[in-house]
Amino acid sequence: MTVTRTFSIIKPDATRRNLTGAVTQILEDGGLRVVASKRIQMTKEQAEGFYGVHKERPFFGELVEFMISEPVVVQVLEGENSVQRNRDLMGATNPDDADEGTIRKTHALSIGENSVHGSDSDENAAIEISYFFSDTELVG
Ligand code: GDP
Numbered sequence: 768m769t770v771t772r773t774f775s776i777i778k779p780d781a782t783r784r785n786l787t788g789a790v791t792q793i794l795e796d797g798g799l800r801v802v803a804s805k806r807i808q809m810t811k812e813q814a815e816g817f818y819g820v821h822k823e824r825p826f827f828g829e830l831v832e833f834m835i836s837e838p839v840v841v842q843v844l845e846g847e848n849s850v851q852r853n854r855d856l857m858g859a860t861n862p863d864d865a866d867e868g869t870i871r872k873t874h875a876l877s878i879g880e881n882s883v884h885g886s887d888s889d890e891n892a893a894i895e896i897s898y899f900f901s902d903t904e905l906v907g
Contacts, residue, residue: 772802773849773886774895779837780880782806787840790883793870794844797856803843803905809835817898826879833879841899845907850892853885 777790791801809817814834821827846852858869862881865872875881886892896905 768847770845770847771849771889771892772843772845772896773799773853773889773892774884774899775842775844775853775886776834776884777840777842778880778882778884779833779839780876781874781882782839783837784874786874786882790870790874791842793856793873794842794853797852799844799846799849799852799856801842802845802907803900804840805899805904806838806840807899808838811835813898817895829879843896843900843905850886850889854887857883857885 775794777787781787781790787806791804795801811831814831815822818827818830818834821830824830844853856870858865858871858875860871860881861878862871862875863878865875870883871881875883886895
């Protein structure tokens with residue numbers, strides 16, 4: 768299997784509750800390596816652009832306001848089949864539907880405040896990584 772990279776965000780509900788380490792521990796225990804990480808305050812324009820695919824959805828405004836409500840931690844994760852592995856470790860979007868042991872089952876508050884974002888394809892991972900990181904920040 769090939770080693771790939773994916774993009775992750777530790778969302779405001781998790782940073783607010785001091786869960787950056789706890790979330791990262793689940794990712795690392797699950798076989799992913801954090802190859803880049805920074806804590807940022809997302810601007811409204813950044814959040815709207817990042818979630819542009821959802822702009823017609825009824826929860827778009829709420830999602831953007833949530834993502835700029837507190838700092839987030841953006842990360843690049845590396846590992847075998849990293850996109851799917853990260854999605855497996857995250858669990859379902861709605862924590863009520865997430866499997867035991869997943870980040871969302873363990874830590875998420877609701878379908879909106881669900882602690883983590885993870886890319887859903889290799890193609891989107893590359894787009895999302897370059898949205899927040901320059902090549903020189905990816906030190907491996
Ligand atoms: P993901 O890939 O599992 O993160 O899920 P989606 O791509 O479908 O949705 C993106 C994000 O939008 C989710 O992680 C949630 O934070 C948010 N979201 C999705 N559905 C809802 C909803 O019904 N209500 C609210 N408030 N937020 C939602």
